[in-house]
Amino acid sequence: MHAPKPPTVISVAGLSKTYAGGFQALKNIDLTILRGEIFALLGPNGAGKTTLISIVCGIVNPTIGTVTVDGYDIRDDYRAARSKIGLVPQELTTDAFESVWATVSFSRGLFGKRPNPAHIERVLKELSLFDKKDNKIMTLSGGMKRRVMIAKALSHEPEILFLDEPSAGVDVSLRKDMWQLVRELRESGVTIILTTHYIEEAEEMADRVGVMRKGELILVEEKATLMRKLGKKQLTLELSAPLDGVPTTVANYDIALMNDGRDLVYTYDTKAERTGITTLLEELKRAGVSFKDLHTTQSSLEDIFVDLTSR
Amino acid sequence: MNLQAIRAIYFFEMNRTRRTLLQSIVSPVISTSLYFVVFGAAIGSRITEIDGIAYGAFIVPGLIMLTLLQQSVTNASFGIYFPRFAGTIYEILSAPISYLEIVTGYVGAAATKSIIVGLIILITAFFFVPVRIDHPVWMIAFLLLTAVTFCLFGFIIGIWADGFEKLQVIPLLVIAPLTFLGGSFYSINLLPPFWQKVALVNPVVYLISGFRWSFYGVSDVGVGVSLAMTCVFLVVCIVIVGWIFRTGYRLRN
Secondary structure (H helix, E strand, O other), X not given: OOOOOOOEEEEEEEEEEEOOOOOEEEEEEEEEEEOOOEEEEEOOOOOOHXXXXXXXXXXXXXXXXXXXXXXXXXXXXXXXXXXXEEEEOOOOOOOOOOEHHHHHHHHHHHOOOOOOHHHHHHHHHHOOOHHHOOOEHHHOXXXXXXXXXXXXXXXXXXXXXXXXXXXXXXXXXXXXXXXXXXXXXXXXXXXXXXXXXXXXXXXXXOOEEEEEXXXXXXXXXXXXXXXXXXXXXXXXXXXXXXXXXXXHHHOOOOEEEEOOOOEEEEEEEOOOOOOOHHHHHHHHHHXXXXXXXXXXXXXXXXXXXXXXXXX | OOHHHHHHHHHHHHHXXXXXXXXXXXXXXXXXXXXXXXXXXXXXXXXXXXOOEEHHHHHHHHHXXXXXXXXXXXXXXXXXXXXXXXXXXXXXXXXXXXXXXXXXXXXXXXXXXXXXXXXXXXXXXXXXXXXOOOOHHHHHHHHHHHHHHHHHHHHHHHHXXXXXXXXXXXXXXHHHHHHHHOOOOOOHHHOOHHHXXXXXXXXXXXXXXXXXXXXXXXXXXXXXXXXXXXXHHHHHHHHHHHHHHHHOOOOOO
């Protein structure tokens, strides 16, 4: 019997990167990725997400700091560290003149794995690429090229998969396929780290979320905790008759008139002991305000994200 | 040692050669054949012989070297520059391969290709002029050494270049003049004494001289000196490539 593997699969400590031009892309990053999780890295363009991924994958040298992958230092034990990682970069960079089959087989070889046509066939079928296996890559659509890049990353059976902006320039159906594949990979034990601008996907897929801004990792949190912690809820009351102003008796509530006075919106904190909804409604009743409908909305990860990164 | 990776890179590069057969193999052979016609037949008919060798045959080693140098530099520089240009280099850099393995794959493929071209030209030469090879083992040794050395040199250019122009500049402005002035078509002993001294600064003189010796047993400079100079240049290239990888120059920065 093998001893169970430690829960940490990637460990980043004190990592900084200053490019030759003097631009500091990463500032003292500490991050732990857990085995088998889906970790979403969010942040605006230029926040340092791609630099962070590039360092872990060995494409860019760090200025200072250490990174270990499954216990192997990315510099001292680069072979062991890199052989565990599959990377799908953001840019669609492919060998235009190669066939799909050749380029995916090439990737497997680069990672030191013996040829295994059965595995390549399985990967291509899973990505609906098998019927295009003999096509030159340049003849494929953008979405298909993206699939080819995923196939290359999966060709050598990685334990960790990096997806850098996987949804960029991808249509809805491919995006759905891709997320399905990500779920299946996670089921099979693969750790997945992704960066995305489509926050709803991070919200839907990720176990944990990290937010980067200007080279700093400003937050790492369980997605659910994050939502709870920063999540605000809004109660919208659709009024029977429009109001000119907020009734004075409820003026001390975080309340606003919207939609030309037809909606009364109350923002409250879900983690507070009392939401204040009951008393608000009583006050409104007393003030003679009646409403025909009501609904609540929870702030999305996107709202939280915009809130964090715009500070 | 990640032999699978070396194999993958080598065959990837050789496939590229096969796809571009006209440009890679046929065109250098045709252009060299033109040299035989022009220099060997037209001009050579008036020069008759140098060092007791028919002029047409005399230029064969120089012509092979000329092509070998240009092909080696061009193939190797393009081989590593193109993935950098297209962005596919990310995969090489993220793969569990050592620098030595990367260089072996790329330089090995580029050298194979230029040696193939060199041998085809040699075979072609037999159809035009009376070629003889006195020291075949040394001939092959010089061929190999030169191809590997200049493929390494090309590899360096391919890393250094940040545009297609820079990629072309070295073969056109450095390699071509050095080869033409390095005694491809004449013995440097035919030069005035002053220019003979100047020629000795040109590293290509040693390559051509040694290579010609392996054919006809005559040389401009001692064959030992030729061999030593070739090895010096090889070592210089290895040191620069080592430095590139140690610092991540233009690759990991």
